[in-house]
Ligand SMILES: *[C@@H]1O[C@H](CO)[C@@H](O)[C@H](O)[C@H]1NC(C)=O
Ligand SMILES: *[C@@H]1O[C@H](CO)[C@@H](O)[C@H](O)[C@H]1NC(C)=O
Ligand SMILES: *[C@@H]1O[C@H](CO)[C@@H](O)[C@H](O)[C@H]1NC(C)=O
Ligand SMILES: *[C@@H]1O[C@H](CO)[C@@H](O)[C@H](O)[C@H]1NC(C)=O
Ligand SMILES: *[C@@H]1O[C@H](CO)[C@@H](O)[C@H](O)[C@H]1NC(C)=O
């Protein structure tokens with residue numbers, strides 16, 4: 001299955017040639033002397049004059065770099081023992097910088113309509129009102145960068161041609177994987193034009209950098225995020241049948257696939273067949289410095305480690321976990337540990353990332369079939385067949401009915417519960433191996449999920465470990481809930497469909513109650529994450545206060561109201 005036949009060699013050579021061009025023009029990760037490296041960053045961040053390390057790196061500069069550096073040196077020279085006080089630092093910041101997010105301005109989406117057709121499909125009047133309110137939040141979350149009056153190097157934004165949806169609160173720029181769920185919500189809201197603009201933004205970023213960065217800031221240039229651009233185009237195409245855009249973007253999707261296969265991959269030995277290897281994907285950022293937007297936290301934690309090598313491993317694993325979007329989770333720690341300093345992302349081959357690549361391979365084969373490119377279609381079908389073997393060989397555990405992450409240091413699966421253990425269902429793997437995934441086997445798999453999927457009032461927890469990290473127990477996140485209920489929907493098991501509807505009902509209810517309970521006091525909150533043990537309560541943990549807004553929560557809520565609005569029941573929040 002793994003051998004290439006001659007029809008596949010040609011497209012690979014063409015792709016590699018294209019890729020070399022992309023790579024040689026790609027810019028190195030950020031070296032900006034204010035926002036990414038250097039003394040100013042170090043001093044300001046370690047002073048902790050702001051609670052949130054992200055605040056400083058989002059503040060535009062009033063003057064060019066040389067003037068700011070000079071003003072900084074003047075302040076240091078004038079201070080006692082060369083150690084500026086927090087008051088001196090605050091005064092330096094006020095004189096030399098503008099407020100965080102100054103250059104990110106509201107933008108009114110031109111395709112927003114007050115009465116989107118989807119609300120008709122929602123039977124419960126309470127949920128219909130909720131759906132309309134969430135739809136209206138696009139107006140609060142739409143932005144564009146306005147760089148008027150700022151010199152080119154004087155801000156950390158990465159400009160893009162079209163307006164975009166932000167996640168909300170401290171996340172006042174675009175993000176890569178968040179946009180997958182935002183685009184699904186926009187499509188439900190009949191805002192295909194805004195969605196199209198966001199796809200073109202990502203295309204422009206890919207052309208500029210040779211990969212899609214984590215988000216719209218220079219300090220994100222050392223990493224990407226879960227590769228969902230192909231899936232975004234797929235959702236957009238399903239809603240619009242915009243063939244022209246598909247044909248325009250397809251070459252970039254091919255190149256993005258090669259970025260992951262060339263730059264973010266590792267050879268893993270088969271656990272079943274001696275001598276067989278698979279080229280699989282991992283999050284692997286190499287860096288010897290703190291993440292600028294979490295500088296104080298990263299630096300302080302690194303000081304507990306005994307050597308430069310250990311610190312570099314730590315910084316690289318932090319940035320790689322940030323690349324996964326799941327920062328942070330005990331999923332990335334040494335199995336059994338809840339101490340962040342044991343983070344070892346760069347030793348882990350995650351099942352969720354490889355599931356996304358599998359879904360992309362199948363989708364790209366389909367896209368090439370549609371445009372009539374037979375050799376590329378054959379290439380991706382072959383890649384998908386290899387990935388399918390790998391998913392069943394390296395990650396699947398037959399006794400436990402789930403797919404575990406694979407750890408390179410021990411050459412073992414991490415056999416602990418994470419919600420991502422069932423993400424392959426979302427790629428439709430059960431339908432690709434119908435002889436293996438019999439109804440009986442799928443039912444056993446569903447029963448294995450029962451305790452985590454059914455026991456909590458507010459959804460399915462991300463893990464079983466209360467580590468204090470935000471991607472752990474008892475917190476739940478829209479994107480991961482989505483992969484689970486969507487995957488369960490794609491099985492033919494009655495039991496799976498029942499469980500999926502049950503999760504969906506609880507998820508919509510906790511979203512609804514979080515909004516309803518705060519409607520009078522705060523205008524109705526949509527949180528970035530929820531606590532599965534309490535209906536309507538936001539999640540906690542992690543390195544910053546809970547955020548509201550919130551792009552992907554809204555996108556998934558709209559998707560659910562649109563698809564299941566006829567069956568979803570309104571539940572009184574006071575009785576839960
Ligand atoms: C910073 O955090 C502390 C403790 O969490 C809080 O008391 C303080 O009000 C916060 N300051 C700002 C400026 O948000
Ligand atoms: C700060 O002091 C150092 C050493 O005394 C000196 O070399 C430098 O020129 C001074 N910088 C400024 C901006 O005054
Ligand atoms: C949305 O924006 C409007 C206008 O600025 C504001 O009045 C409203 O409170 C915002 N709603 C939320 C939920 O942030
Ligand atoms: C950009 O911001 C400036 C003020 O900084 C404002 O005058 C201008 O109208 C804005 N442009 C757009 C396109 O919003
Ligand atoms: C991918 O790897 C190549 C070769 O190792 C490197 O030159 C290139 O900069 C990397 N591409 C990106 C976008 O980081």
Ligand SMILES: *[C@@H]1O[C@H](CO)[C@@H](O)[C@H](O)[C@H]1NC(C)=O
Pocket residue numbers: 265266284286346408
């Ligand atoms: C991760 O990337 C670094 C630098 O490119 C490389 O040396 C290392 O081998 C990669 N890790 C794995 C497991 O492939």
Ligand SMILES: *[C@@H]1O[C@H](CO)[C@@H](O)[C@H](O)[C@H]1NC(C)=O
Pocket residue numbers: 304305339340341
């Ligand atoms: C985590 O590990 C670090 C480094 O070994 C250690 O300094 C720290 O005390 C540990 N933290 C906890 C909460 O155990």
Ligand SMILES: *[C@@H]1O[C@H](CO)[C@@H](O)[C@H](O)[C@H]1NC(C)=O
Pocket residue numbers: 011014015251254372373374376
């Ligand atoms: C198929 O796609 C490859 C890679 O984009 C391209 O080089 C080739 O010309 C295409 N073939 C056809 C028949 O369109």
Ligand SMILES: *[C@@H]1O[C@H](CO)[C@@H](O)[C@H](O)[C@H]1NC(C)=O
Pocket residue numbers: 430431433434437438491492
């Ligand atoms: C499930 O049903 C779909 C059609 O709805 C079919 O294509 C697929 O093969 C079925 N899967 C299994 C495992 O029976």
